[in-house]
Amino acid sequence: MAVPVKSILPIVTVVLAVLAIWYAAAALMNAPLQRDMYANAGRSDYSTQDLIVASLNMERPKLPGPHQVVAEMVKSIVATAPSSKRSLVYHGLITLEETLIGFVIGAALGIGLAMVIVSVRWLDSSLTPWLVASQTIPIIALAPMIVVILSQFNITGVAPKAAIAAYLSFFPITVGMVKGFRSPEPLQLDLMRTYSASSMQTFGKLRAPASAPYFFASMKIGAAAALVGAIVAEVTKSEDGGLGARLLAGSYYGQTVQIWAALFAAAALSAALVGLIGLVERLAGRRMGFAR
Amino acid sequence: METASIVKPATHGVGSPPPPGPAIEVSDVSLRFETRDGPVQALAHVNLKVERGEFVSFIGPSGCGKTTLLRAVADLETPTEGDIRVDGMNTEEARLKRCYGYVFQSPALYPWRTVAGNIALPLEIMGYSRAEREERVKKGLDLVNLSGFGNKFPWQLSGGMQQRASIARALSFDPDILLMDEPFGALDEIVRDMLNQQLLRLWEMTGKTVLFVTHSIPEAVFLSTHIVVMSPRPGRITDVIACNFPRDRQLEIRETPEFLAIANRVRLGLRAGHSYDA
Numbered sequence: 224m225a226v227p228v229k230s231i232l233p234i235v236t237v238v239l240a241v242l243a244i245w246y247a248a249a250a251l252m253n254a255p256l257q258r259d260m261y262a263n264a265g266r267s268d269y270s271t272q273d274l275i276v277a278s279l280n281m282e283r284p285k286l287p288g289p290h291q292v293v294a295e296m297v298k299s300i301v302a303t304a305p306s307s308k309r310s311l312v313y314h315g316l317i318t319l320e321e322t323l324i325g326f327v328i329g330a331a332l333g334i335g336l337a338m339v340i341v342s343v344r345w346l347d348s349s350l351t352p353w354l355v356a357s358q359t360i361p362i363i364a365l366a367p368m369i370v371v372i373l374s375q376f377n378i379t380g381v382a383p384k385a386a387i388a389a390y391l392s393f394f395p396i397t398v399g400m401v402k403g404f405r406s407p408e409p410l411q412l413d414l415m416r417t418y419s420a421s422s423m424q425t426f427g428k429l430r431a432p433a434s435a436p437y438f439f440a441s442m443k444i445g446a447a448a449a450l451v452g453a454i455v456a457e458v459t460k461s462e463d464g465g466l467g468a469r470l471l472a473g474s475y476y477g478q479t480v481q482i483w484a485a486l487f488a489a490a491a492l493s494a495a496l497v498g499l500i501g502l503v504e505r506l507a508g509r510r511m512g513f514a515r
Numbered sequence: 516m517e518t519a520s521i522v523k524p525a526t527h528g529v530g531s532p533p534p535p536g537p538a539i540e541v542s543d544v545s546l547r548f549e550t551r552d553g554p555v556q557a558l559a560h561v562n563l564k565v566e567r568g569e570f571v572s573f574i575g576p577s578g579c580g581k582t583t584l585l586r587a588v589a590d591l592e593t594p595t596e597g598d599i600r601v602d603g604m605n606t607e608e609a610r611l612k613r614c615y616g617y618v619f620q621s622p623a624l625y626p627w628r629t630v631a632g633n634i635a636l637p638l639e640i641m642g643y644s645r646a647e648r649e650e651r652v653k654k655g656l657d658l659v660n661l662s663g664f665g666n667k668f669p670w671q672l673s674g675g676m677q678q679r680a681s682i683a684r685a686l687s688f689d690p691d692i693l694l695m696d697e698p699f700g701a702l703d704e705i706v707r708d709m710l711n712q713q714l715l716r717l718w719e720m721t722g723k724t725v726l727f728v729t730h731s732i733p734e735a736v737f738l739s740t741h742i743v744v745m746s747p748r749p750g751r752i753t754d755v756i757a758c759n760f761p762r763d764r765q766l767e768i769r770e771t772p773e774f775l776a777i778a779n780r781v782r783l784g785l786r787a788g789h790s791y792d793a
Contacts, residue, residue: 410623413591417617419610420640428636432627511627512668 242289246279249286253278256285287480295484308464311488317465318453319492321381325388326449326496332389333396333445340397341404341430342422358394362387362452366459380463384456391452392445399444403437404430435511439504446496454489466492536603538692538724539565539588544597546583546750556749557583558594563743563752567691570718570725572735573743574781580750581728581743582620585694588726589617602691613641615692616685620700622677624669624684631656631665634684641688655683658717675706682714686721693718693725700730708766711737719762732785733769736778744784754784 257278261269269277279288287295296311303310336354340347366387373383407429415425457467466489473482546558558580565571573581586592588599590606601609609615616637624633634655638648656662659679669677678698685693699707711734718725718738729735735742736758744754758777760768768774 408623410619410621411625413619414617414623415640416591417589417610417615418637418640419613424640428640429625432625435627512629512670513627 245286245289249284249288250275250278252286253281253284257281283477284479287483291480292483292487295480296487299481299484300488311466311469311484314464314466314469314485315488315492317463318450318457318467318489321384321453321456321465322388322446322450322492322496324381324385325390325452326392326446328385329389329392329445329449330396330442333393333441334400336393336397337400337404338426340401342426347401354394354397357390362391362455363458365390366452366455370456370460384453384460384463384465387456388449388452391455392449395444395448396441399437399441400434403434403441406437407433432511435507436513439500439507442500443497446500447493450489450493450496537564537600538567538569538602539563539726540600541584541588542598542600544584544587544594544599546580546587546592547595558587559749559751561597561750561752563755565724565726565741567724568722569740570727570738571741571743572739573726573728573745574730574732574735575745575750575785576747578747578750579745580747581745582696583750584745585696585726585728589615589694591617613637613688614690615694616688616690618678618681618685618693618695618698620697622669622674622681624677624680626669629666629668630661630672630680633669633680634665634687637684637688643688651687651689655687658686659683660713673706675702675710678702679710679713682717686717686723691724693723695725695727697728697730699734707731707734712766714738715762715764732778732781735781736774737764737766737769742777742781744781746785746787753787754780756780756784 254274257274261267261274261277278284280291281287284291299309299311303312305312305316307313336350340350369387369390370383373379373386404426411429411433412425415429420428453465454467454470457463457465458471459467461468461471466485469485470482473479473485541561541563544558544561545556548555548557561580561584573584575581583592587594588601588606590610599606602612602614604612604614624630625636628636631652634652635648638651643651652665653662656665659682661676661679661683664672664676664680669680672680682695682698699710702710714725715738725738727735727738739758742754742756742758743752744756745751746753756777760774
């Protein structure tokens with residue numbers, strides 16, 4: 224998986240551009256605040272350079288500089304014990320657990336629904352509108368209700384959050400897998416008919432393997448959606464911890480650096496999950512002759 | 516140790532002799548497609564009898580219903596009127612009994628299966644044991660000169676090799692009847708000549724009944740025992756031409772007067788069927 228030199232240059236260019244824009248934005252957004260602080264302290268002898276440096280190193284900036292976020296992440300990931308509630312690893316693991324449970328449930332549900340929709344024709348028109356409707360309700364409005372309803376039945380802890388993660392992840396998986404199961408060409412289906420294959424055999428030997436590319440694409444979207452669901456659920460019920468709780472706490476106390484560190488941790492988690500699925504895809508692709 | 520008794524799937528044709536009577540009998544078959552632009556008469560009152568071991572080619576312009584007829588024999592289309600008998604059964608029974616192998620216009624190999632895996636596909640579906648599958652795949656690869664390519668994936672093969680693999684797949688479960696829908700249509704002339712010879716040799720060796728749809732007059736005359744000339748709007752049979760060259764014919768017969776005479780008759784038949792009214 225070595226990255227050739229040719230493709231490193233564009234990657235580095237983009238990263239540098241993002242950093243430059245970020246620093247410029249941080250300095251511009253924080254400078255008025257810093258100017259006020261200087262005024263309050265009765266200082267007027269600062270240079271522009273002083274202002275910029277100070278703007279990028281505020282304790283509670285509007286937009287923290289990249290180095291501040293990195294420093295906060297190093298502090299809360301490496302320098303803090305994972306068992307501490309101040310550790311991003313502690314919160315990240317909570318989120319990961321909810322995400323994975325929710326994702327597995329969502330994937331099973333999504334694939335199951337797709338199988339049902341593909342094999343029972345009338346279910347397509349009767350079920351699909353409900354599935355679409357389920358996704359038009361803003362999850363941020365629905366999540367507290369799911370938590371409340373489930374707690375009525377004494378379902379608390381990880382389960383309600385995994386349920387919300389599953390709720391968000393099943394839909395893209397259903398849509399992708401329906402498309403995938405329907406992807407065989409008419410000729411490939413005719414072939415199965417000439418063998419008088421049962422519908423189970425047609426599914427197992429044609430529809431399922433043909434859906435492989437769609438499967439991996441669906442899984443990637445579903446995993447990312449599950450993570451979003453878990454974080455939204457954590458915001459709703461923040462006493463249990465998790466990256467969402469960390470985001471909420473950060474915004475309560477104006478700890479923007481902490482918010483951004485949690486955001487990056489969530490992004491890294493999502494990227495890791497998608498990357499892992501991509502790895503499995505490559506291995507499967509090699510076995511199935513897709514890797515050329 | 517493998518047990519000695521290998522359970523044979525319920526297909527006749529494998530081992531047991533086929534029932535007496537013609538292989539295929541088409542009686543007064545009409546087929547109408549309902550399309551958005553109104554009904555299309557794909558076949559009108561088609562009658563045909565194909566004896567066992569014959570090689571029958573269907574030739575005609577686009578829209579003459581030759582593919583539709585083949586698909587109707589295979590129970591992939593249902594005639595609006597008339598009756599088709601395959602090995603004395605109706606087409607659905609024949610399909611369920613796996614009486615025929617079908618070779619499509621494109622190889623239709625499953626890209627995620629190796630060549631060997633593709634040839635084994637019908638065998639897996641029909642419940643052959645692993646040992647028998649391996650044996651038949653090996654035999655099939657040899658039959659179409661693809662030994663050594665079993666572990667390749669379809670995209671690693673040329674178009675002609677892919678089509679040969681699809682022929683091996685159709686023959687793997689040893690059906691009595693081979694239905695071929697323009698199998699060599701997309702290939703160049705040289706490859707086509709070669710595959711025609713191989714197909715002829717294969718037919719000679721196996722004694723199967725072959726129904727073969729083509730656009731090419733020389734191909735039809737070279738391969739067939741009978742040539743069925745069809746004409747469009749509505750799709751119908753206009754001529755059936757006997758073509759009795761020896762079974763071990765070589766490409767050279769294409770230069771003989773007999774060959775040219777038959778080719779000419781086919782050409783005239785095709786021309787008569789064409790309507791050039793704008």
